[in-house]
Amino acid sequence: MNSIFWLVPVSSVLALFFAWFFFKQMMKESEGTDLMKKIAKHVRDGAMAYLRQQYKVVFKVFVIVTILFAIMAYVLKIQNPWVPFAFLTGGFFSGLAGFFGMRTATYASARTANAAQRSLNDGLRIAFRSGAVMGLVVVGLGLLDISIWFYALQYIIGALDSTTSGIIASDPSMKLIIITTTTLTFGMGASTQALFARVGGGIFTKAADVGADLVGKVEAGIPEDDPRNPATIADNVGDNVGDVAGMGADLYESYCGAILSTAALGATAFAGLGVETQMNGVIAPMIIAAVGIVLSILGIFMVSAKEGASQKQLLAALSRGVNVSSVGIALFSFLILKYLDIPNYLGVWGSMMAGLLGGIGIGKITEYYTSSGFAPTRNIAESTKTGPATVIISGIGTGMISTAIPVLIVGTSIILAFLFASSFNFENISMGLYGIAIAAVGMLSTLGITLATDAYGPIADNAGGNAEMSGLGHEVRVRTDALDTLGNTTAATGKGFAIGSAALTALALLASYIEEIKIAIARIPEKVAAFTEYASNNHFTNVDIHKASIPEMMQYLHLDLMNPRVLVGAFIGSMAAFLFCGLTMNAVGRAAQSMVEEVRRQFREIKGILSGEGEPDYARCVEISTKGAQKEMMLPSLLAIFIPIATGIIFGVSGVVGLLLGGVSTGFILAIFMANAGGAWDNAKKYIEEGNFGGKGSECHKAAVTGDTVGDPFKDTSGPSLNILIKLMSMVSIVMAGLTVAFSLM
Template sequence: MQDIIYLAPLAGIVSLVFAAFFATRVLKEGTGNEKMQEIATAIQEGAMAYLNRQYKTIAIVAVILAFLIYALLGENSGKVAIGFIVGAASSAIAGYIGMNVSVRANVRTTNAASRGLHEAMQVAVRGGAVTGLAVVGLALLGTSIFYILFGNVDQVVGFGFGASLISLFARVGGGIYTKAADVGADLVGKIEAGIPEDDPRNAGVIADNVGDNVGDCAGMGADLFETYVVTVLAAMLLGAQVLESYPNAIIYPLILGAVAIFASIISIFFVRVGNDNKIMKALYKGVAVAALLCLVAFYFVTDILIGDINIYYASLVGVAIMVLMVVFTEYYTSTSYRPVKKVAEASETGAGTNVISGLAMGFESTALPVVIIVIGILAAFFVAGGAVNPAMGLYGIAIAAAAMLSTTGMIVTLDSYGPITDNAGGIAEMAGLPAEVREITDALDAVGNTTKAVTKGYAIGSAALGALALFADYRHKVNIETGGLSLDNPIVLVGLFIGALLPFIFSAVTMQAVGKAAFGIINEVRRQFREIPGIMEGTTKPEYGKCVDIVTAAAIREMAIPGILAIATPLLIGYILGPLALGGLLIGIIASGLLLALTMDNGGGAWDNAKKLIEDGHHGGKGSEAHKAAVVGDTVGDPFKDTAGPALNSLIKVVNMIAILFSSLFIGAGIF
């Protein structure tokens, strides 16, 4: 029976093979005329230059942390340090693969749009599938190989921490880049100069298109790579505590991931636009097929490895949470429903009422997801036997989280589809292509905004369940009894408040970073409009490279403080105040981080699509006072949904991974 574990690395390899297959299919597509190729090349060069500089910077931090791991963790520290380096490298490779294809699929999607909606969508989906399958393939391959080599799940934690580190910096750095460029280009271009989005006369337009890729492709890819690895690891760690009841409990999450990869590969072929031309329906068809195939496969895997139908029910809970998180996120961020329509309507009375309405929708959007997550936690706990054996219940929660991530390959495909179609629209605009081409790319892009929002909601929900499982393992490792984290103990309460505070400070730093970087872009675009004659007439080309350089340097510089906050805070609390305070911190950061991330992601999505709704001709359309107000609201929402909000997922998991990895050092530590 133990030989079945080799199915996990095999599935990872198959996933990478299919990623290569889809990449080949995309790269065979035509790249259009010379103007389109020139624009696409500028985006490619800017994106890869940023990613190279980012990873070189992160590599320095990774090497320092690897030496600390080796020096501090004693026995087996070498294995953990190697896992850490490989985890970081694997996450970086997943980002490189996805980015390379994404910045090439954009112009090919634009060119395919001249042949029709179906053709353009196929190119965009296949381009997104490369990132999706590369992420899950490398994640499952690395986790399973290290477990097979080491034979001890505790020694695989280093691999997860490496993934977490890259995720944090990729999310923060990429988020700062994309939103600084977007905000700067929009405020000067749309409001001050009165020119359309993606207008080639705007000096910030190439940086904006580069940002779509480094934020929503490389950033989300690293985020879900880490979420996948960490969640599977959490289930394996808790599986080690129930081996007496279920001898295959450790390898069971790996095999769930393996069969889910095959389900994701199959589901990608089902994503096709029907005669009704409903793009979102076609994308959701892929998610639905993946989920249904997983439900069937999980039954047989559970029967073979576990032999307890209750654990299968826990996996059903995870899939149900995934579906509901997708539904509720779309409700709050799609142009078809009340929240976005209300924000758009509020724009008629100015920017102030737009901002108030967007904030209100962001706050409101926390209710249903939290209710679903809470019900899911209780359901998974009790169906797995938590009332009799709490360890079994916690394992059930971890399995629900792992099952929730079963469709990661398909979900990342949807997310990466977003920046590809966004860039495709930009290339069509800048290259001056016919209106019918832009009409198709606009339709694809409008759906892309929703898919990106849905992916963020999915990532938040999985982060909450995964972090809860990690917290349970931390409590076990530092020998905290069930009632040990009592609020009657002031040291626990102190840790709780610090943990609840950290997401707010982290968000403040990242939001300010976007503001600083955007300030540089605004001044540069204004300078070029003022000092370079012929830009507005279209007779002179702006100096696009200047804006790319400004935002690249700013993003690399500004990602340092959030990274230090995430790494240093749990270490200092653990050493100075001890494991009980750190336990309180973990509870606080999970609770407040979840709520703040939901508020920012959904509120930001509502602001963005309210602007899109107005641009589609509602409430006065483009150029109206309502449109100007909506642009201001979108300017607030951009760093909410694409910088601070998504980065909170990585913050929560990085802090939990540090707590687990260095848990042995915290036992007996602290001044209390």
């Protein structure tokens, strides 16, 4: 192994150190008054209680799935024996990343509100660096787990694992292929945990948010985060469990999935060029990610803003840190690829730049469609003059239009990445796919800081809630509102990055699926005999299943559009995206109905709430959201696991390939639409709350609140969960390849 690999574990430890450093810095700040501390404790206790309950449910699911993997590995002998352990560690680290991020956020909100009494920059600094804890924990834990598994499997595969020793003895290049496809199971564990966290957290936060808005703002006419609103604590709890813990687990699996899929394709693309070259192709994405951590830390220290800064100036302050990190990774990735002597390193670097620039482009377009500083969001705000219906129509239309340029950007990035890496040869499929995978790494290479800009938003939102409930001055609320509005835009941008990288990663995982199918076939003697006969009759270059090329495997598996199983699979994949969104949207609706009824009951039965003389039952609202989320998250989350397995058993490998293609194409566009429409509705409401079109309490404001209520599950539940769905279906398909090969009906 190249000695430069030491950068990977060292940079992961460095990320965790700075996460700890920023956490300690934040904890030294004052939480403010006793009332501010009391409110923060309510939110913190509610968030931790929810997370404990969620982890109990997820733990049971992991036990069942792990037992299934163990049966496949040790009883049926159709699975790598290390898969169950990799699956568990992936889920554990994903959950741990979300836990650390949420714990930091719940301590940071009151401190941000207190700092905002001094200045806008002080509030931004605490909120942003607290968000940076999430960013650095995600990349630090991700690379740490990857590096540990990679080191361990170097000694396990082919030595302690007798099932692979014979394969590796005949072809040494197979060792890295087996190692990298095994580590993809770690990605499945992360994706499974992330989906439960995103769906459950999204249902919790939006049920509380909708209940607080509809009854509090619209019916009772009281301000957002008013302490008289029984759902306001649940709303603030939801920001943490959904937008921090859920988002952290989400982007953890995106980050790891991109790195692991690129490593798997590197093992395949460079298999015939010597073990050293193959190894360098595998570790290249890990080293690029390691350097990205260092540059992210540098960028975090560069974020600051002046008092009275406008939204565009605040965006510029955050962009400064992101841009410095992005320019740095562009330079250093070239040097890394050259040092590793990657074949066609200039072309591979061009592929990575295509991904990096594509990610920046998606971010800019998202900013345009969701920021109140630009025309689309202001047009939605203006549509409030004619009532809620036109607000809904305008927001849906804006969201649909906003998908066009991101699709073109991702499409261009895919083509350029393929062409650059393959030396403009469409026949060089393995290298072209490696280029697409490393383009996803380019998008996420500086996730440490891009996630910090995303995670800071919920902290700013909670800070505003604490300021409102604590009765801090108007100037403080103006500052926290400015930070919150910026957070809505950066959150939408972060979702754009996540779904864009998901589209690229899903294509890379599709190629990894073909490689895993080859390994699965090799485990069953009669399947090997069938392939050998077919290969001989059709004059394949290699009749050895391990050495068969991707085009040869595609021919053998009948992976073409004239195969009805591929088309049916594509329809199922597209349907899965809509089914998933429908289930999660309805789940939010049902949970929100319970919340609305509870808030109305408290206003009706608890005397003196609206006059400030009585205290609402905050805990009851937190309990309703918790139970609703736990109950409603199971079906959509389990479907993401069940659909690929069922499709594989019924329609075989070709059906699964169609499923993955349909899922990624439909899911990508649907996710962009929902995230941008939701972000635009939210910021249109905040634009009115700044004093435009009558300001707070006006008829325009009530119409905007209705639009924001529809947009909440769009942008915070269904939309962001789709990128996990896309990758989880791919990961499940890869891990269950042995099951598909052994038991498919077609």
